[in-house]
Amino acid sequence: MVNIAVLGYGTVGSGVVEVIETNWASINKKAGNEINIKYVLDLREFPGDPVEKILVHDYNVILNDPEVNIIVETMGGLHPAYEFTKAALEAGKSVCTSNKELVAAHGPELLKIAKAGDINYLFEASCGGGIPIIRPLNSSLTADEIDEITGILNGTTNYILTKMDREGSDFADALAQAQANGYAERNPEADIKGYDACRKIAILSSLAFGRTVNYQDIYTEGITEITAADIKYAREMGYAIKLLASSRKVGEGKFYAMVSPMLVSSNSPLFSVNGVFNAIFIHGNVLGDAMFYGSGAGKLPTASAVVADVVDCAKHLHRNIMMSWSSKTLSLMKIDDVEGIYFVRVAGTPSEKMEAVRALFGQVDPITIPSVPGEFAFLTGCLSETQFAEKAAQLPGGILNRIRVHE
Numbered sequence: 001m002v003n004i005a006v007l008g009y010g011t012v013g014s015g016v017v018e019v020i021e022t023n024w025a026s027i028n029k030k031a032g033n034e035i036n037i038k039y040v041l042d043l044r045e046f047p048g049d050p051v052e053k054i055l056v057h058d059y060n061v062i063l064n065d066p067e068v069n070i071i072v073e074t075m076g077g078l079h080p081a082y083e084f085t086k087a088a089l090e091a092g093k094s095v096c097t098s099n100k101e102l103v104a105a106h107g108p109e110l111l112k113i114a115k116a117g118d119i120n121y122l123f124e125a126s127c128g129g130g131i132p133i134i135r136p137l138n139s140s141l142t143a144d145e146i147d148e149i150t151g152i153l154n155g156t157t158n159y160i161l162t163k164m165d166r167e168g169s170d171f172a173d174a175l176a177q178a179q180a181n182g183y184a185e186r187n188p189e190a191d192i193k194g195y196d197a198c199r200k201i202a203i204l205s206s207l208a209f210g211r212t213v214n215y216q217d218i219y220t221e222g223i224t225e226i227t228a229a230d231i232k233y234a235r236e237m238g239y240a241i242k243l244l245a246s247s248r249k250v251g252e253g254k255f256y257a258m259v260s261p262m263l264v265s266s267n268s269p270l271f272s273v274n275g276v277f278n279a280i281f282i283h284g285n286v287l288g289d290a291m292f293y294g295s296g297a298g299k300l301p302t303a304s305a306v307v308a309d310v311v312d313c314a315k316h317l318h319r320n321i322m323m324s325w326s327s328k329t330l331s332l333m334k335i336d337d338v339e340g341i342y343f344v345r346v347a348g349t350p351s352e353k354m355e356a357v358r359a360l361f362g363q364v365d366p367i368t369i370p371s372v373p374g375e376f377a378f379l380t381g382c383l384s385e386t387q388f389a390e391k392a393a394q395l396p397g398g399i400l401n402r403i404r405v406h407e
């Protein structure tokens with residue numbers, strides 16, 4: 001028997017208990033052992049819930065119990081999750097988590113402790129919910145030098161952008177609907193400002209590139225400035241607007257990472273990823289393209305990934321199976337030097353403004369759509385962020401909005 005303890009009986013923690021109960025026989029078969037939930041730790045009481053019998057409020061009960069081999073950390077946040085995880089690993093207990101904040105902030109240290117103890121710190125659920133992506137990066141794509149990871153890594157924002165696209169609604173209305181339907185938190189800041197996707201791409205990039213990508217170094221822009229007019233232009237032009245989290249190797253030792261809303265063309269496999277679904281596109285130097293798609297958020301998909309990690313830990317109780325990455329920081333290019341194409345909206349008419357636009361941006365063509373009167377748009381050539389900002393600032397009257405184009 002393998003005894004586990006679940007820290008935090010919230011959405012994901014209760015999902016873990018539910019998944020283990022639902023698929024108990026097949027999970028045990030795959031683990032080669034009987035998985036027994038010995039404890040659930042939470043500050044709250046759950047009267048009437050079967051979990052009541054195994055509920056504890058003191059972490060030391062779990063930590064000091066030599067029968068507990070695996071700890072599931074589904075508390076979220078940095079503290080006390082960091083202290084609890086570190087203590088568990090130091091006590092020789094493997095830890096499985098969905099906590100992207102913790103992995104992004106302390107991953108290398110916790111992985112190192114696990115390696116030293118020949119146990120495991122696994123975090124499949126931290127990126128892309130139920131989509132297997134950490135395990136493929138750890139054990140399937142090892143023949144490749146990965147030069148790009150671009151993902152739709154946040155279900156809430158993808159749901160909002162899909163709603164705006166399908167219903168023509170404004171950002172505020174789509175957010176309110178997402179909240180009403182339980183697809184956005186009451187405080188949605190981490191999702192809509194891109195912070196959640198930023199942590200996820202930091203983890204994936206660290207694993208793919210072998211060095212720590214500090215999430216604080218990643219340029220991050222959310223979707224709060226995207227308007228119904230932007231979406232109308234995108235549709236007319238055959239694009240969709242998606243919040244992309246991307247990291248790329250663009251030369252020897254030259255990497256950049258960015259979270260930003262982008263125009264995605266219908267040729268891209270990311271174009272059709274809608275609603276709460278997530279997808280992660282990967283390019284490897286020998287593999288070429290691969291894409292992982294599925295349920296990126298939600299109680300049971302996330303719990304499915306956590307329980308898969310529990311099974312892996314149970315199968316490898318005294319063997320470390322997780323690739324680590326160096327605690328040395330991967331130095332990223334300054335955002336100012338990153339190059340790309342921009343979609344730009346300008347107030348006025350092409351006849352009034354195109355001369356000034358072309359004087360700054362070259363031979364670009366105006367795009368007008370009847371449903372958005374009083375303005376026009378254009379696509380730039382390839383420019384660095386600095387070059388674009390300088391030119392946009394010189395345009396008489398400025399610009400209404402700009403969105404990067406995914407290439």
Ligand code: HSE
Pocket residue numbers: 126129153154155156157191196296297298
């Ligand atoms: N808020 C996150 C999302 C949950 O919407 O993707 C999963 O990490």
